Amino acid sequence: MTATLARLEDPALIAQVDPAGFHLLLRALPSSAAAAWKMGSEWPLPPSLRTPRKVLFAGVGGSAIGGDVVATLAGVASDIPVQVIRQYEPPPVDENTLVIASSFSGNTEETLSAYEATSGAMRLALTTGGELARRAQRDGVPVFTYSWDGPPRTGLGFGVFATLAILSRLGVFHLPEHEVESTIEALETYTKLWSPEAPANEAKRIGRALYDRASLVIAPGALEVTARRWAGEIAENAKQWALAAGLPEFNHNLLEAAGSGTVAGLGVVLLDSEVAHQRNRLRIRETARLLRDAGTPVEVVELPGRTMLEAIMVGCALGSWSSYYLALLRGANPYPIPVMDGLKARLSEG
Template identity: 30%
Template sequence: MSAIDIDKISKIDKADMLKSLVDFPDQCVEAIRIGKDASISYKASDFNNVIFAGLGGSAIGAEVFCCLFRDELKVPALVSREYTLPQFVDDKTLLIIASYSGNTEETLSSYDMGLKKGAKMVCISSNGKVEELARKDNFPFVRIPAGLPPRCALGYSFFPLLGIFAQMGFIKDKSSDADETIKLLRKLRDEKLAPQVTDKDNLAKPIAATISGGLAAIYSASEHMGAVAVRWRGQIAENSKHLASHHLLPEMNHNEIVGWENPKAILKKITAVFLKDKDDHIRVKHRMEITEKLITPHAKDIVVLESTGESALARTFSLIYTGDWVSFYLSILNGVDPTPVERIGFLKGELAKIK
C-alpha cells in the first residue's frame, strides 16, 4: 500500500486541503467569470506603468501574470511586496491592490502611498479594509470569495486579471486559452495527480517522496516560468512545512552553480527540480541540460518536469498545479497538516504588539 493513501491523508489533512486542490479547476472557472463581470472604466492608453501591490498568496497571481504577459504588455509591470511604492508612481500608474483578506498591512500601506501619489487603483479582495477604502475613495473593487487560505486562492488572485486587463486593452482576450487550461487541469487531476491515481501513474507522489527527508532546490527559466518556481518554493514551505529554495536561469549559472560543491553531506540531501517549458530560450535550454550534468554527481536526485498544454497559460498552470499537489503529498509524508501556518500567525501576533 502507498505511503500516501487516502486513509493516511484523512488522518493528517484535518482542514481538508485536499478539497481545495480537487476543486481548484472549478475555482478558476468562477474566477474567470468574476474578471469578465468586473466593471473597469480605465483604458490602457492612460497608463505608463502597472504595479501590483500584494504579499504571499495574494502576490503570486500577479507574478504569474507579469511573467506570462511580459511580451504582450506594452508598459512596464512589476510586483511590489513592500510597505512602500517606487518613487516613479504617479497619476499615470495603474496600481492593483491585491489582498485576499483585505487587511494585509504592507498592502494597506501601499494603498495609502498610491493614494497620495495620485495613482489610479483597482482593488481586489474578499472583504476587509481594502474594500472599505476602495468604496470610500471610489476606486473599482473586485470581490473574490472568502474562506480559503490565501495560497489556496490562486485562481481568484490570477484569473480575474485576464478579464480586467483585457477590458482595459492591455492584453487580448484569453477566453480560449483559459478554457484549454481548465480542461487540462481537470485531466491532470483525474489522470495524474489525485490520490486515487496509482503510484505508477501519479506524477506528484514520486516527486514528493524524492524530496522527503531532504531539501528541494527549484530551478526554472526566468522569462516566463520564474513565477512557477516561486510558487513551488512557497507551497513546499507553507503546505509541507519543509525548507526549499529556488533560483532562475540564466542567472543561476552566474553564481549558485558554483555552490554545488560544498558542504558535500548536505548536497547529498538536496533534490534539484528543473521546471521546463517548450518556449524557454534555446540558450537557457542548453544551460539547463549542462547544469543538470554538473549537479547530478552531487545531488540526492534530479527531477525534470516538462510543462504540458498548447497555450502558455495552460502550460504554466500545468506546472503550478503539479507543484501544489507535490507540496500536499510532501506534507502527508512529513506527517503535518498542510493548512495551518502557525509561524505566520505567531509573527503577526508579535507585530501587533509593536506600535
Template identity: 30%
Template sequence: MEIKMRLDTTKLDKSNMRGVIVNFPSQFKFGIEAAGTIKLKTGFEKIFVCGMGGSALAGLLAGTWLRLEKKHCPIHVLRQYDLPKIGGKKPLIVCVSYSGNTEETISNYKQALKNKYQTVSVSVGGKLKALCEKNKTPFIALPSDDIPPRLAVGYIFGALAAILEKSGFAENLSKKILTGAEKIRPIESEKYGRTLAEKISKKIPIIYSSSDYHSLAYNWKIQFNENAKIPAFCNFFPELNHNEMLGFNFKEYADKFHILVLKSDKEHPRNAKRVNLTAEILKKNGAALDVVALKGKSNFEKIFNALILGHWTSYYLALQKGIDPAPIEMVEEFKKKMA
C-alpha cells in the same frame, strides 16, 4: 504505501486541501466574472500589483504568461510598504489582499489615494473592502472559501485578467484563460506529485527554471515553505551557472538537497543545453535531481499544470511528514506580535 497515503489524507488534511487542488481550475471563471461589474479608465502606462505572500503570486504569474504570449503589458509586482516614485502618466494600482487585512497592501492603497492614482482592489473583505466602500473605489469580491491565499491564485489571476482587459492593457485574455482552464485536470498529476514528494523525503528542495519561468519556480518554493513547512530555494538559468552551481562542488553539501528543474519544450536552445549539462555535473557531484517537463500545448496550460504539480508535491510532502499542510501558525503568530 498508497493505502497509508489515503489514511494520512483523511487524518491530516483537516481543511480538505486536496479538494481545493482538484477543483482549482474552476477558480478562473469565478475571478473573471467577479470583476464583471467594475468600470475602469484606460490610457495607463503602467500597472502595479500590490500584494504579499500568496496574494502576490497571481501577479507574478500573470507577468510571466503575458511575456510568453508576446504581449506588451508592463506589470510590476510590489511587495513592500511604500509605492515607488512613478514618472510619466499616472499608473493603475491593483491592491490584492486575500484576507483584506494585509498591512503592507493597506499602506499601498492609502498612498495611491493620496497621490490620486486610480485603484482597484481584490479581496474577500476585511479592512480593504471597508476602505474601498468609504472612498468609493472599485472593489472585486473574492469568495470566502476560507482557503489559504496560495491556493486562491486562480481567483486572483482571473480577476487580474479582467482588470487588464477593462483598463485597455490587453484583449481576449478571459477567453484564453477559460479555454485553457478546461484542459487542466489536476487529478492527472496527483500521482506524479506524490512520487516527487517521496523522492525529496528529508532533503531540501531547490527549484530551477529558465528566467522565463522564474515566477513559477518561486511559486513552487512558496508551496514547499507553506505546505510542507520546510526550507526551499529557487534560481534560474542562465544566471545560476555563473555562481550557485559552485555550491554543489562538495558532496557533503550536495547530498543535502533535491533539485527540481522545471523545463519547457520551447526553451532557448542554449538554456536547454545548460539544463542538461548542469544536471550531468550536479548528479556527478552527488546531488539528487529531477527534470520536470512543463506539460500542455499553450503557455497557460504549461504554467498552471506545473503550478498544480507543485501543489501536489508539497501537499504529499506535508502528509509524509505527518503534518496538516494548511495552517501557517508561525506566520500568524508573527502577525500578532507585529500588531
C-alpha cells in the same frame, strides 16, 4: 517506493494528516479559475479605470502570486510593464499608473501601506473584504470582491484569472479566449491525474523524491514564477525548507558553488517545458549533469502545457499537489501556518 506511494492513497492517512480537507481546495483550482475569468470578464469596468502606461500589483504571499503570473505573461506579451510590489513603500506613481492592491483578507499591512501611498494613481482593490475594502469604498476606489473558503495560497485561480480578465479588458494585453479555455481544460485533466485516488501518479512520485530534503527549485525564463510557487507551497504546505532560482541566471553565479560540491540534505528540482527557450532547455540538461556529478540529487520535471499560460498554471498545480503529498509523508497538516500566524500576532502588538 511502491509501498510509500500506495500509502498516499490511504483515506485514513489523509483524514489523519489533513482533517480540514486541504486537498479539496486543490481540486477546486479549475472551477475557481473558470469562475474568476467569468467574473473578471463580466465585472462592470468603472469609468475611473482606463488603459494604463504601467501597472503595479501590490501584495504579498498568496495574494501576490497571481500578480506574479500576470506580470510574467505581460513581460512576454505586452509593452505595458506590470510590476509586483512586495513592500510597504511603492515606487513613484502618477495618473497613468494602475495600482492593484491585492489582499485576500483585506488586512495585510504591507498592502494597506502601499495602497495609502499611491493615491495619485488609478487604483483597484482586489480582496474578499476587510480593511482594504473599507478604505477603498471610503475613497471611491473600485473594489473587485470575491469569496473563497480557503487560505490565500489556494485562491490562485482568482488571483490569476480575475486579474487577467480585467487587464485584458483595459488593453494591457490581449489574451485569446481559447487560450484561457485550454488552460482550464488542462487544469481539469491534470487535477484528476494527480488526485489522491489516482495511483502512483507524478505528483506522488515528486512528493516522495522531495521527502526530508531541503529543495532548490530552478526554472527557466518566464517559468521562474512556477519555481517560486513550488518553493512557497513546499514551505507552507509541507513545512519543509525550499528556495527558488531561475535560469539562465543560476548558471552565472550559484552554479560555481553548486557544481563544486554538494550540501548534505539538499536536493534540486529543475523544471522544464516545451515552451522554454531552446538554449535554456540545453542549460537544464547540462546543469542537471553538473549537479549530479557533484553528488547532488536532481529531479528534472517536464511541465505539461502548449502555451506559457498553460505551462505556468499546470506547473503551479503540480507543485501544489507534490507539496501536498510531501506534507502527508511528513505528517504535516498542510492547512494551518502556525509560525507565520504567530509572527503576525506579535507584529500586531508592536
